Amino acid sequence: MxxxxxxxxxxxxxxxxxxxxxxxxxxxxxxxxxxxxxxxxxxxxxxxxxxxxxxxxxxxLPGWTAPTGGPRTLLCFEFPVPDEVSAKYTELVEAGYRGLKAPFDAFWGMRYATVLDPAGNGVDLYAALPAS
The missing domain is CATH 3.30.720.120 (Signal recognition particle alu RNA binding heterodimer, srp9/1)
Structure with missing residues (x-):
């Protein structure tokens, strides 16, 4: 099973x-x-x-210590349109959260950005780019 x-x-x-x-x-x-x-x-x-x-x-978790150097895990949040990725990234960074990667149009056809939550966990924000 x-x-x-x-x-x-x-x-x-x-x-x-x-x-x-x-x-x-x-x-x-x-x-x-x-x-x-x-x-x-x-x-x-x-x-x-x-x-x-x-x-x-x-x-x-015997022997556990907080990771260093960058996130090992990323939670990914999909948005309906690319502009919302940029808007949410800006909102989070302006609220004091650390931006890891500013919004960009990825070669795989998505608007993508990454921020860190307060514990340093990665959070991806993404949306499909319009078909050209």
Whole structure:
């Protein structure tokens, strides 16, 4: 029997800052009333996204340290039109989040940009370019 991948868990440094960042992308995280170090958000298609603080998660990951040098994982958000990629990137950078790659028209036919969430996780913003 094959398992079902239905949850992604992100270890974060600052829960409030991370929830505020993802709220700007339309995600509605709910803190667990019994564990304020844990939050979850149900996404379309049955996927569940979780946030756990470093102090909460590290006892379960012996030897874990926060990654350095750049994101290893990227969450990707699709927009209906390319202009919305640029607008959201600008909004996030102006709000103080770090832009990793400014919006550009990629050779594979998408408007693409990358920002970092407060814990340094990569977040791609993209939209299909109009057919020429």
């Amino acid at each position: 094959n398992p079902t991948m239905n949850t992604i868990d992100i270890v974060v440094s600052d829960m409030d800052a991370t929830i505020a960042f993802y709220a700007r992308l339309g995600l509605d995280f709910k803190l667990d009333p019994n564990m304020p170090e844990h939050a979850g958000c149900d996404l379309p298609g049955g996927l569940h996204l979780m946030l756990d603080t470093e102090p909460f998660r590290t006892p379960f």
